[in-house]
Amino acid sequence: MPPATRRSPARRAPVVRKPLADRREDLVEAALRVLVRDGVAAATTRAIVAEAGASLSAFHYCFDSREELLVLAAERITDRTVDHVREGFSADGDLRTVVVGALTALWERLEADPHRELIGYELSHHARHRPELRPAVARLFRHYLDVHEQFLADGAAAAGFTWTTPVPVLARLINSTLDGLALTWLVDRDGEAAREVIGALADALLAAARPA
Amino acid sequence: MPPATRRSPARRAPVVRKPLADRREDLVEAALRVLVRDGVAAATTRAIVAEAGASLSAFHYCFDSREELLVLAAERITDRTVDHVREGFSADGDLRTVVVGALTALWERLEADPHRELIGYELSHHARHRPELRPAVARLFRHYLDVHEQFLADGAAAAGFTWTTPVPVLARLINSTLDGLALTWLVDRDGEAAREVIGALADALLAAARPA
DNA sequence: AAGTGTCTGGGTCAATTGACCCATACGACT
DNA sequence: AGTCGTATGGGTCAATTGACCCAGACACTT
Known part of the structure; x- marks a missing residue:
C-alpha cells in the first residue's frame, strides 16, 4: 500500500x-x-x-506581504515618471510655444490614461493606514515635483528666459493644477474645460517669465 | 414550561x-x-x-445598503460646502486684498482639516466601482465649481473689476489647484510651499482682471 | 544518476464584512 | 388598559481576503 x-x-x-x-x-x-x-x-x-x-x-x-509588493509597485511608477513627462517635451520655438506645448502634452497624456497618473493619489490615501507605504509615496510625489522643476529650467534655458517666481513654486503650481484638473475631469469628463484651464495655467507661467 | x-x-x-x-x-x-x-x-x-x-x-x-448611506453622506457634504467656502470671505478692500484674502482663507481651512475636503476625491475613486455613487459625487464636484464661480463673481463685483478670462475657467483653475495642492501637502506637509503656490495662483487671477 | 535546493499546486485558516432575520420590547393612540 | 406598528438586540450566513503550509515536481551541479 x-x-x-x-x-x-x-x-x-x-x-x-x-x-x-x-x-x-x-x-x-x-x-x-x-x-x-x-x-x-x-x-x-x-x-x-x-x-x-x-x-x-x-x-x-x-x-512577504501584499504591502511589500505595493511598495515595489509605487517605486516602479516613480522610476517611469521621468520618461512619461519628458515624452512630448520639445524645446524648439519661443517660450510660449514651449510652455503651451509641454503643458498640452502633459494634459493629453493624463486625459488618455488618467488612472495611470492617479494611482499615486490612491496610494497616498491607502498610505494613511499603511505607514510602510509612506516613504514610497513620498518619493513618488517628490519625484514629480523634481521632474517639473527640471522641465521649467530646461524650457527657460532653451528659450533664453528666466523665471521671476521661484522654480519650485511654479513646479508645485503645475503639479497641483494638473492633478486637481485630472481628478475633476474623471468625474465630469469635460475635456474642453480642462484644456481652457491648461491655457490659463500657461498664461500664469508666462506672466512669471522675463528675458534673461 | x-x-x-x-x-x-x-x-x-x-x-x-x-x-x-x-x-x-x-x-x-x-x-x-x-x-x-x-x-x-x-x-x-x-x-x-x-x-x-x-x-x-x-x-x-x-x-437598504451601505451605498445608500454613502450617497446621503456625499449629499450632506455638498450641502455644507457653501457655508465652508463662504466662511472667511470678505469683500472689503481692493481686488488684490479680496482675492488673496479669500484664497488664503480657503487654504487655511484646507490645511486645518484636509481630510474633510478630500473625502470627495476618495468617494470619487470609490465611485469607479459603485455606479450608484456617481451622481452624488458629480453633484458634489459641480457644487464646488459653482461656489467658486460665485466667489469670483462676487469678488469682482465688490471691487469693481471684470474678468478677462471666463469665470468658469478661473473657477476650475482655483478648484483644481487647491485640491492638487492639498493632496500634495498631505504627503509632504510643506505648508510654506503651499502658501507660496497660493500666492502664485492669486497673481494668475489678478492678471485676468481689469477695471470694469 | 544521485543529490540538493528552488519553485509550484492545491489546498486550509481565521478575520472581516455586507446583508439579513426574528422574536420582543416599547409607546402613541384609542 | 389594550392594540398595533415601529424600533431594537443579538444573533446567522455566505463571500472575500491576506496569510500560510506541505508535499512533490523540477533543474541544476557534480
Missing part, C-alpha cells in the same frame, strides 16, 4: 517555472496593471496573481 | 429608542465622521454604527 500522503501521479498541464527574480518582476507588473485598471482596493493578492498568471503560493514565495 | 423561544427577561441597560428619521440622521453624521477620520475603506457598516452608538439592525432598518 502506497503512503497515504502520496498524490495521484496524474498528468498535469505543463508548468511554467521561472526564477524568483522573473516571477517577482511579473508580479510587480501585474500589480501595476491591476492598480491602473481597477484601483488600490481591487488590487487583492488574488487579483494580482491572476493577472500575472501565477499562483497564490508563488506570490507568498516571492514576497 | 415556557415556550423555548422565550428569552430570559433579565434586566437590560436602558435602551435609547429613536424615530427612524433621527436614527438616520445619527447614522449619516456618524458616517461623515468616520469618512473624515478614517477614510472610505474604513467606513464599514460596523464602524459607522459603532460611531453612531447604534446596532447593525438599526442600520439595516434605516437603510
Whole structure:
C-alpha cells in the first residue's frame, strides 16, 4: 500500500517555472496593471496573481506581504515618471510655444490614461493606514515635483528666459493644477474645460517669465 | 414550561429608542465622521454604527445598503460646502486684498482639516466601482465649481473689476489647484510651499482682471 | 544518476464584512 | 388598559481576503 500522503501521479498541464527574480518582476507588473485598471482596493493578492498568471503560493514565495509588493509597485511608477513627462517635451520655438506645448502634452497624456497618473493619489490615501507605504509615496510625489522643476529650467534655458517666481513654486503650481484638473475631469469628463484651464495655467507661467 | 423561544427577561441597560428619521440622521453624521477620520475603506457598516452608538439592525432598518448611506453622506457634504467656502470671505478692500484674502482663507481651512475636503476625491475613486455613487459625487464636484464661480463673481463685483478670462475657467483653475495642492501637502506637509503656490495662483487671477 | 535546493499546486485558516432575520420590547393612540 | 406598528438586540450566513503550509515536481551541479 502506497503512503497515504502520496498524490495521484496524474498528468498535469505543463508548468511554467521561472526564477524568483522573473516571477517577482511579473508580479510587480501585474500589480501595476491591476492598480491602473481597477484601483488600490481591487488590487487583492488574488487579483494580482491572476493577472500575472501565477499562483497564490508563488506570490507568498516571492514576497512577504501584499504591502511589500505595493511598495515595489509605487517605486516602479516613480522610476517611469521621468520618461512619461519628458515624452512630448520639445524645446524648439519661443517660450510660449514651449510652455503651451509641454503643458498640452502633459494634459493629453493624463486625459488618455488618467488612472495611470492617479494611482499615486490612491496610494497616498491607502498610505494613511499603511505607514510602510509612506516613504514610497513620498518619493513618488517628490519625484514629480523634481521632474517639473527640471522641465521649467530646461524650457527657460532653451528659450533664453528666466523665471521671476521661484522654480519650485511654479513646479508645485503645475503639479497641483494638473492633478486637481485630472481628478475633476474623471468625474465630469469635460475635456474642453480642462484644456481652457491648461491655457490659463500657461498664461500664469508666462506672466512669471522675463528675458534673461 | 415556557415556550423555548422565550428569552430570559433579565434586566437590560436602558435602551435609547429613536424615530427612524433621527436614527438616520445619527447614522449619516456618524458616517461623515468616520469618512473624515478614517477614510472610505474604513467606513464599514460596523464602524459607522459603532460611531453612531447604534446596532447593525438599526442600520439595516434605516437603510437598504451601505451605498445608500454613502450617497446621503456625499449629499450632506455638498450641502455644507457653501457655508465652508463662504466662511472667511470678505469683500472689503481692493481686488488684490479680496482675492488673496479669500484664497488664503480657503487654504487655511484646507490645511486645518484636509481630510474633510478630500473625502470627495476618495468617494470619487470609490465611485469607479459603485455606479450608484456617481451622481452624488458629480453633484458634489459641480457644487464646488459653482461656489467658486460665485466667489469670483462676487469678488469682482465688490471691487469693481471684470474678468478677462471666463469665470468658469478661473473657477476650475482655483478648484483644481487647491485640491492638487492639498493632496500634495498631505504627503509632504510643506505648508510654506503651499502658501507660496497660493500666492502664485492669486497673481494668475489678478492678471485676468481689469477695471470694469 | 544521485543529490540538493528552488519553485509550484492545491489546498486550509481565521478575520472581516455586507446583508439579513426574528422574536420582543416599547409607546402613541384609542 | 389594550392594540398595533415601529424600533431594537443579538444573533446567522455566505463571500472575500491576506496569510500560510506541505508535499512533490523540477533543474541544476557534480
